[in-house]
Amino acid sequence: MKNNIYPKNYHSLLNLVDTQIAIKLIKDTFEKELAKELDLMRVSAPLFVEPKTGLNDNLSGYEKAVSFEVNEDESNLEIVQSLAKWKRYALDKYKIDGLYTDMNAIRRFEDLDNLHSLYVDQWDWERRLQPEERKISTLKRVVKKIYKAFIKTYNSLIKKYPVLQNDLPKEIVFVTTKELEAEYPNLTRKERENAICKKYGAVFLIGIGGKLKDGQPHDTRAADYDDWKMNGDILLWYEPLRLAFELSSMGIRVNKESLLKQIKAKHEEYKLEMPYHKQILNDELPLSIGGGIGQSRLCMFLLKKIHIGEVQSSYWPEKDIEEFRKCNVELL
Numbered sequence: 001m002k003n004n005i006y007p008k009n010y011h012s013l014l015n016l017v018d019t020q021i022a023i024k025l026i027k028d029t030f031e032k033e034l035a036k037e038l039d040l041m042r043v044s045a046p047l048f049v050e051p052k053t054g055l056n057d058n059l060s061g062y063e064k065a066v067s068f069e070v071n072e073d074e075s076n077l078e079i080v081q082s083l084a085k086w087k088r089y090a091l092d093k094y095k096i097d098g099l100y101t102d103m104n105a106i107r108r109f110e111d112l113d114n115l116h117s118l119y120v121d122q123w124d125w126e127r128r129l130q131p132e133e134r135k136i137s138t139l140k141r142v143v144k145k146i147y148k149a150f151i152k153t154y155n156s157l158i159k160k161y162p163v164l165q166n167d168l169p170k171e172i173v174f175v176t177t178k179e180l181e182a183e184y185p186n187l188t189r190k191e192r193e194n195a196i197c198k199k200y201g202a203v204f205l206i207g208i209g210g211k212l213k214d215g216q217p218h219d220t221r222a223a224d225y226d227d228w229k230m231n232g233d234i235l236l237w238y239e240p241l242r243l244a245f246e247l248s249s250m251g252i253r254v255n256k257e258s259l260l261k262q263i264k265a266k267h268e269e270y271k272l273e274m275p276y277h278k279q280i281l282n283d284e285l286p287l288s289i290g291g292g293i294g295q296s297r298l299c300m301f302l303l304k305k306i307h308i309g310e311v312q313s314s315y316w317p318e319k320d321i322e323e324f325r326k327c328n329v330e331l332l
Helices: 016-038 082-092 136-160 177-183 189-200 255-264 267-271 275-281 296-302 318-325
Strands: 065-069 074-078 099-104 120-126 173-176 201-206 226-238 244-253 288-294
Touching: 016 074, 016 099, 016 136, 016 296, 065 082, 082 099, 082 120, 082 275, 082 288, 099 136, 120 177, 120 226, 120 296, 136 201, 136 226, 136 244, 136 288, 136 296, 173 177, 177 189, 177 201, 189 244, 226 255, 226 275, 255 267, 255 275, 288 296
Parallel strands: 173 201
Antiparallel strands: 065 074, 099 120, 120 288, 201 226, 226 244, 244 288
16 A cells, blocks of 8 residues: 555564464553553443444544444444444443443554554543543543553563563653644644654644644544544654554543534534434533543554554455565564
8 A cells, every 4th residue: 555664674573472472461451450540340342333323433524334234124233433422321321430341343444554454443441520520631630541551561561571672751741733733833734743752752632623723623533522622642652663653542522512513513413313412412421531542553562563464463455465574574
């Protein structure tokens, strides 16, 4: 694919067997640490939902979900694209304060490259908030806890595999998209992310979805789950590919006011007739904060792999498989 980055002089630091052992170590450790830091209960999650419920995530608004028809009653179902809205519904259903789950999705629209796959696996999590907690300071506090779980996972990994040592900063830096625009006005969005991550190593970029000075958002976000003023991405500098590496997208969820404002901004008023959106408008769902953390992304980063296909089994064009093999990259 045109976005592929082919490395020079690359050799995986772990062989295939040790890679699999390390993947399990990373996943087991991070899941445990995340649940402890945020006080989360593990729950089961759906692989597919009914479109009419409004629970599926349409991401930026144009990505079409994989769908299929049920033989039993000819109902149409969609493979989830994320669980951003379902989790808030689940908090209410289970009457709990916090949850996490394994989310598996198929995103058929992805342009396949070193970081992007048709198969998405992540930890989805959600925590209930009180009205007075809907503020930036809460968002920052939670981000710091997630980063702490990440550092603990890294420390456990390098005890077993010292060769994987990294220059990870001990703390994560907070930057808004408006501050980033002001600091790098002549760079593209992606170039800004690369520059700020190169500078600090670990950054939480706040405020994705709303318009900047140039009239466009830093990046697109769905209108109906994150509050665009109180959301963001965890970005890390990734030296093997020399770019900003997105590990997580998260945020404080919309309330009635921000939902109406953002739905109007994206001209998606039709969604307000869906059951999920009506529940928000009627204050029937808990206020919450939540996000997704890429499982394969985390493994790729900590194992210093060049391609996400080195840590997950997915589909890759034969041409990609051959080209990467020439660079000592073995795609699973």
